[in-house]
Amino acid sequence: MISLLLLLFLAITAIAIVRSRDTLTAVMLTGLSSLISACLFLLLDAADVAFTEAAVGAGISTLLMLAALHAVAPVRPQPRRVAWPALIVVLLCGGLLAYGTLDLPPFGAAENPVHQHVGNHYLEQTEREIGVPNVVTAVLASYRGFDTLGEVVVVFTAGLAVLLLIGRPRRKDEERDAR
Amino acid sequence: MKSHLILSIVAKFLIPLVLLFAFYVQFHGDFGPGGGFQAGVIFAAAVILHLLVFGHAATEHFIPTAVLKIGAALGVLIYAGVGVASLLAGGRYLDYDVLADNAVAGQHLGILLVEAGVGITVAAVMILLAYSFQQRGHDA
Amino acid sequence: MSWLAHFNYWAVIVVMMTGLYMAIAQSDLMRKLIGITLLQTAVFFLYISFGFVRNAQVPILTEGAERYSNPLPHVLILTAIVVGVATTALGLALVVRIRERYGSIDEAELASLADEVEDLEPHHDFDDQDEHP
Amino acid sequence: MREHLPILLVVLPMLAAPICSMLPRGRQAWLLATAVSWAVLAIAASLLIRVHAEGTISYALGGWPAPIGIEYRLDGLNALVQVLVAAIAACVLPFSGRSVQDEIDADRQPGFFALLLLLITGLLGIVATGDVFNVFVFLEISSLATYGLIAFGRDRRALLAAYRYLVLGSIGATLYLIGIGLLYALTGTLNMQDLAARLPAVADTRTAQTAITLVMVGLGIKMALFPLHLWLPNAYRFAPSAISAFLPATATKVAIYLMLRFVFDIFGVGFAFGRLELNEVLLALAAAAMLSASLAAMQQRDVKGILAYSSVAQVGYIVLGAALATPIGLTASLLHLFNHALMKGALFMAMGCVMLRVGRTDLDAIRGLGRRMPWTAAAFVVAGLSLIGVPLTAGFISKWYLVLAALEAGWWPLVILILVASLMALIYVWRVVALAYFAPNESQRREEAPLSMLVPLWLLVLANIWFGIDTRLSVAMAESGMRVLMAGPP
Numbered sequence: 001m002i003s004l005l006l007l008l009f010l011a012i013t014a015i016a017i018v019r020s021r022d023t024l025t026a027v028m029l030t031g032l033s034s035l036i037s038a039c040l041f042l043l044l045d046a047a048d049v050a051f052t053e054a055a056v057g058a059g060i061s062t063l064l065m066l067a068a069l070h071a072v073a074p075v076r077p078q079p080r081r082v083a084w085p086a087l088i089v090v091l092l093c094g095g096l097l098a099y100g101t102l103d104l105p106p107f108g109a110a111e112n113p114v115h116q117h118v119g120n121h122y123l124e125q126t127e128r129e130i131g132v133p134n135v136v137t138a139v140l141a142s143y144r145g146f147d148t149l150g151e152v153v154v155v156f157t158a159g160l161a162v163l164l165l166i167g168r169p170r171r172k173d174e175e176r177d178a179r
Numbered sequence: 180m181k182s183h184l185i186l187s188i189v190a191k192f193l194i195p196l197v198l199l200f201a202f203y204v205q206f207h208g209d210f211g212p213g214g215g216f217q218a219g220v221i222f223a224a225a226v227i228l229h230l231l232v233f234g235h236a237a238t239e240h241f242i243p244t245a246v247l248k249i250g251a252a253l254g255v256l257i258y259a260g261v262g263v264a265s266l267l268a269g270g271r272y273l274d275y276d277v278l279a280d281n282a283v284a285g286q287h288l289g290i291l292l293v294e295a296g297v298g299i300t301v302a303a304v305m306i307l308l309a310y311s312f313q314q315r316g317h318d319a
Numbered sequence: 320m321s322w323l324a325h326f327n328y329w330a331v332i333v334v335m336m337t338g339l340y341m342a343i344a345q346s347d348l349m350r351k352l353i354g355i356t357l358l359q360t361a362v363f364f365l366y367i368s369f370g371f372v373r374n375a376q377v378p379i380l381t382e383g384a385e386r387y388s389n390p391l392p393h394v395l396i397l398t399a400i401v402v403g404v405a406t407t408a409l410g411l412a413l414v415v416r417i418r419e420r421y422g423s424i425d426e427a428e429l430a431s432l433a434d435e436v437e438d439l440e441p442h443h444d445f446d447d448q449d450e451h452p
Numbered sequence: 453m454r455e456h457l458p459i460l461l462v463v464l465p466m467l468a469a470p471i472c473s474m475l476p477r478g479r480q481a482w483l484l485a486t487a488v489s490w491a492v493l494a495i496a497a498s499l500l501i502r503v504h505a506e507g508t509i510s511y512a513l514g515g516w517p518a519p520i521g522i523e524y525r526l527d528g529l530n531a532l533v534q535v536l537v538a539a540i541a542a543c544v545l546p547f548s549g550r551s552v553q554d555e556i557d558a559d560r561q562p563g564f565f566a567l568l569l570l571l572i573t574g575l576l577g578i579v580a581t582g583d584v585f586n587v588f589v590f591l592e593i594s595s596l597a598t599y600g601l602i603a604f605g606r607d608r609r610a611l612l613a614a615y616r617y618l619v620l621g622s623i624g625a626t627l628y629l630i631g632i633g634l635l636y637a638l639t640g641t642l643n644m645q646d647l648a649a650r651l652p653a654v655a656d657t658r659t660a661q662t663a664i665t666l667v668m669v670g671l672g673i674k675m676a677l678f679p680l681h682l683w684l685p686n687a688y689r690f691a692p693s694a695i696s697a698f699l700p701a702t703a704t705k706v707a708i709y710l711m712l713r714f715v716f717d718i719f720g721v722g723f724a725f726g727r728l729e730l731n732e733v734l735l736a737l738a739a740a741a742m743l744s745a746s747l748a749a750m751q752q753r754d755v756k757g758i759l760a761y762s763s764v765a766q767v768g769y770i771v772l773g774a775a776l777a778t779p780i781g782l783t784a785s786l787l788h789l790f791n792h793a794l795m796k797g798a799l800f801m802a803m804g805c806v807m808l809r810v811g812r813t814d815l816d817a818i819r820g821l822g823r824r825m826p827w828t829a830a831a832f833v834v835a836g837l838s839l840i841g842v843p844l845t846a847g848f849i850s851k852w853y854l855v856l857a858a859l860e861a862g863w864w865p866l867v868i869l870i871l872v873a874s875l876m877a878l879i880y881v882w883r884v885v886a887l888a889y890f891a892p893n894e895s896q897r898r899e900e901a902p903l904s905m906l907v908p909l910w911l912l913v914l915a916n917i918w919f920g921i922d923t924r925l926s927v928a929m930a931e932s933g934m935r936v937l938m939a940g941p942p
Contacts, residue, residue: 007330010364014337014357023349030353033334037360044371045378045388047212049363049396055220056404057360060305063227064404067312068411069349072418086344094336097630100662101328104637108373110386113650115372117640118519119389127380131283132209132290135378135390136397140214141290144394145273146513146522148293149258150577150589151216151398152300153466156255157570157593158405159304160473161600162412163248164563166311173419211379216401252470259467262459272459274515301401308408315415335630342619355622362630369637392636395585399629402592406622409599413615420608429612 003043010036021080027069031062048136183232190232197225205298209287215294219301226302227309235313244310247303254300261292327368335361346426348417352410359403366392366399457502458511458524461495461534462577464488469569478552478561485565486545489538492572496531496538503531504932510582518582519643525582528932529786533579533709536790540701540797541572547908548694550901551804555692556604564604568698571597575706584632584718585642587710588625591674595621598703602691610690617683624673624680631666634659648718648941655723664719664728668711675707677771678741681764685748688760693804696756700763701797705789708770712785716937721777734775739869741768746876750883754814755806758880759799762839765873766792772870773854776861782937784853786930791838791846791919798835798912802828805901805909818884820893825900829888831913836881838916841874845920849927 013033020026034057041050105112122139130138140148166173201222208214230238262273270277275289334357341354370392378390418424421432453460468488475481503509503526511524526534545568556564574594578587599621603614636642638659639650654660669680676684684704688696715724725731742765749761770792773785803813805828810817821829838845851870858866900906919926 004326007327011330011333011337014334014361017353017357018337018341018345023347023353026350026353030356033357033360037364040364041367044367045375046367046370046393046396047377047379048214048217049367049393049400051212051217052220052397052400053360053363055217055224056400057356059224060220060308061356061404061407064308064312064408064411065349065353067309067315068415071312071315071415072349072424083340083344086340089343090336090340093339094332096662096665097332097335098329100634100659100666101325101332103657103659104325104328104634107325107327107368108371110372110375112369112637113640114369114392114637115389115640118642119370119391119640121520122390123378123380123387129282130286130290132287133380134209134211135380135387136212136393137208137214137290137294138286139390139394140397141293142273142275142286142514143516143521144391144514144585145275145289145293147394147398147586147589148297149262149273149466150586150593151401152255152258152297153469153570153573154402154405154589154592154596155304156251156300156470157567157596157600158409159251159300159307160563160566160570161409161596161603162308162311164560164567164600165409165412165603166315166415167244167307168559169314212377216397249474252474255470256467259463262463263467266453266456271511271515272456272463272513276515311412312415315419339623342623348615351619355619355626358623358626362626362633365630366633369633391642398585398589402589405596406592406618409596410615410618410622413599413603413611413618416603417608417611417615420611 003040006036006040006043010040019080023069024066027062027065030065031058034058034061048134187232190228194225194229197221197228201225201302205294208294209290215297216301218294219298219303220305222298222302223305223309226306230309230313235310239310242306244307247307247310250299250303251307254296254298254303257296257299258293261289261296265289328365331361331364331368334364348414348424348426348429349411351426352407352414355410356403356407359399363396363399366396456511457495457499458509458526458580459513461492461499461538462524462573462580464492464495465569465573465576469566469573472569473563473566475562478556478558478565479549481562481565482545482549482552485569486549488569489541489545489572492576493535493538493542496534496576499526500531500535500929503528519641519646522586523582523643523645524580525645526580527936528929529712529936530579530709532786532790532929532933533706534576536705536793537572537575537579537702540698540793543797543908543912544694544698544701544801547697547801547804547905550904551693551808554808555606560604564601564692567597567600568694570594571601571698571703575702578706579709582644583642584635584644584647588629588632591625591628594703594706595625595674598687598695598699601695602687604692604695605690606692607690609686613683613686613690617687620673620680620683624670626670627666627673628670631663631670634663634666638663644713644718645942648720651719651723651941655727661728664714664724664730667714668730671707671711671714672737675704675711676764676767678737678744678764678768681741681745681767684764685757685760688763688800689754689756693800693807697797697800697804700760700800701793704763704767705793708767708774708789712774712782712937715774716777716782717941720941722940725775725777731775731777734771735866738768738772738775739866741765742772742869742873743876746873746880749880750876752880755818755884756800756803756813758884759796759803762877762880763792763796765877766796766839769851769854769870769873772866773857776857776863778857778861779931779934779938780853780860781857782934783927783930784850784857786933787853787926788850790926790930791850791916794846794912794915794919795835795838798831798909798916799839801905801909801912802832802835805905808901808905809899815883815887818887819891821888824893824898826898827906828901828909831906831909832888833885834913835916836885838920840877840881843920844917846916846918846926848920849923 205218338357370389577590745764
């Protein structure tokens with residue numbers, strides 16, 4: 001029941017973000033939406049994900065957005081205009097997704113295919129094969145360790161690209177741009 | 180950035196605690212929620228707090244950009260290197276079983292090392308991001 | 320299939336579509352990135368709800384626990400969160416650079432600026448069309 | 453070590469990238485990246501030979517058997533695509549040395565080469581893996597590296613192009629993520645083989661249909677399939693020369709490979725084309741791409757712009773062959789995927805040479821190029837002929853197969869479409885060639901590009917001629933890839 005309420009709250013926050021006229025408000029509300037999602041993840045027994053979403057979504061991501069906003073200021077308030085073609089595309093896409101959820105296995109049922117196959121193996125074998133209690137860590141670092149290697153490479157790639165874009169004092173870039 | 184006395188005292192008190200928490204999260208990931216990624220982010224958060232309160236020059240003095248660049252690369256090298264080590268030890272890529280005498284000990288060692296790689300790269304990159312964006316203030 | 324059982328998916332779709340709308344329709348470059356963040360957050364929820372099991376526990380093995388939620392979606396989403404923040408950071412860096420070199424981060428303004436340059440100066444050399452705010 | 457080659461292929465550039473980023477000088481980074489690209493090509497070629505001799509190679513990462521762990525799975529199709537990516541990389545890296553020196557600030561060159569290596573890592577990883585989520589991770593590695601690399605372009609519009617690609621690309625990747633999430637919810641697995649085996653049981657569900665649509669739209673953005681191609685022209689046009697030469701020949705090709713893998717190997721033709729009739733949608737989009745993009749190419753005033761729109765049209769050709777879903781249609785599709793990489797790589801490389809010497813690539817810059825840069829201009833002509841599809845070039849072979857496939861399927865309007873689009877290619881290529889050879893230019897000084905650029909360029913040009921005359925190798929490879937696809941899901 002709490003999760004339903006939170007979910008409703010999340011949807012309302014999303015609408016508030018799209019309707020906000022001021023980007024600062026939008027950024028702060030996005031941080032809030034991450035926090036709500038983190039609570040939802042916790043309610044859905046995903047402690048690691050909740051932890052990460054709180055630290056990244058509500059923390060780092062919001063911070064970076066604020067810093068970027070500071071760098072690009074001043075920003076004029078957005079006119080509240082509806083872009084109809086985009087709205088139609090989005091409604092079509094949303095309709096397709098809603099249609100797609102109709103045959104999803106029931107929410108939270110232990111008999112769902114997701115819980116029968118690979119997922120079950122992890123829960124049953126982690127103790128014997130890996131020997132750590134946190135199954136998420138076992139899957140993350142070992143069973144699907146290569147994904148996590150890829151994830152580290154993604155972080156490295158983004159860091160490198162950002163550094164090359166804005167990593168030196170702005171004065172130097174302006175001299176270069178003006179050349 | 181102007182230094183506010185209360186802010187800087189609170190920060191000086193808080194930052195070591197947050198750093199400590201980051202290490203706890205790093206090494207406790209086997210047992211509870213957490214791991215290299217979360218630890219890296221929390222570590223970075225402590226440094227970013229320092230950055231916000233004491234300014235770029237003071238923070239850069241403790242953690243120079245050059246070190247962070249090496250750190251970001253080092254984490255990837257550690258993780259991918261563990262994979263190469265398991266190849267050399269006769270296993271498949273990232274097969275930690277062969278890293279120690281028995282499979283479970285090997286898994287423990289492997290997970291410890293790769294989580295360290297994750298933590299180092301994530302922390303370094305997040306701090307680098309904060310440095311980069313902070314330098315771009317509009318009135319800079 | 321009961322309506323209530325799918326309510327959570329539909330609420331998430333609303334969030335998803337709000338994000339998608341922001342990303343394609345709003346003309347502030349920052350807000351487009353916010354839209355993508357929102358879209359991704361909703362996808363995270365979708366995955367996590369696939370992994371949920373009623374009356375189960377966090378997938379950390381403990382004595383006496385019978386049922387755990389599925390750890391695999393959690394792992395996938397941990398990766399996806401990281402990928403998401405990486406993309407956001409790169410996007411923000413691009414926005415900062417665009418602001419510095421165009422003096423604007425409004426899609427409509429930028430489009431008219433870019434066209435102007437293209438029409439007036441067909442022989443642009445490197446970097447000579449910069450204007451500083 | 454021989455058995456570990458499938459993973460070393462991806463890990464080698466992955467390890468080299470951080471090292472590259474730490475090197476102090478661009479020159480050293482370039483040498484390292486070039487050496488790695490050649491090693492990667494050698495590995496990819498040896499893997500292709502092994503796949504042909506011994507059959508499919510499966511490599512269980514972490515020692516965990518699929519579907520518990522992630523699997524690398526090489527067959528006649530993706531081993532070929534890997535060789536293609538590696539070969540283009542091995543040509544572009546030596547080529548890039550001089551142009552990067554000219555276009556990129558010295559202090560950013562190591563980072564540039566590190567990102568290029570990461571891009572190669574990402575593309576090779578996407579191709580090698582047999583796990584749909586691992587595809588997502590490597591797709592993001594290649595995408596983030598691409599956004600960063602495009603932003604290196606000196607024109608400020610490069611930034612905007614990179615940003616727009618980032619927004620669209622992220623939407624595409626997220627749609628893909630939703631799609632595979634729904635498939636996972638239905639089947640409980642992420643392994644491609646396992647997914648293919650479990651999908652038929654749930655193929656009738658609305659969820660599966662939605663999942664396919666989302667995956668296809670997501671990949672459609674990445675491969676720049678009309679009308680999802682809007683990010684591509686400016687991205688290719690304003691990127692640094694080396695990146696404009698590398699991307700069109702590889703990135704869209706990898707996305708197309710992925711689409712083929714999903715349609716034929718995971719969903720199965722019977723489901724994706726038979727029941728959902730996706731082939732008709734793809735045919736219509738391919739036709740629209742060929743006509744509208746060729747038309748747009750004819751109106752461009754910048755040669756890189758012409759080539760970029762032409763790439764959108766060529767994606768149409770490749771999809772056209774695949775949508776016919778016949779053995780000869782697929783062979784044509786794969787042949788064109790391969791040949792188009794050769795010709796577009798060469799054409800964009802020629803423009804890299806022009807960029808170096810003239811400093812711009814608009815039509816005015818081309819005037820009198822035949823005298824000023826005879827070798828570069830000649831290379832452009834030969835590769836341009838291949839793009840048009842003139843006999844004795846590689847482009848002719850793939851279009852010939854495409855026409856045969858259309859005739860065999862009884863779709864004769866498609867034959868007319870191919871001819872019309874080729875005619876349009878003739879027009880836009882001719883515009884450039886005419887200016888290069890028949891337009892007077894006040895400056896008649898000869899200033900040919902350096903050998904380090906001309907040699908890789910001419911290697912690709914000669915490949916265009918070679919595969920236009922001796923088709924045994926290319927057709928055999930395409931046919932072996934085709935057989936993998938026609939065999940369908942296990």
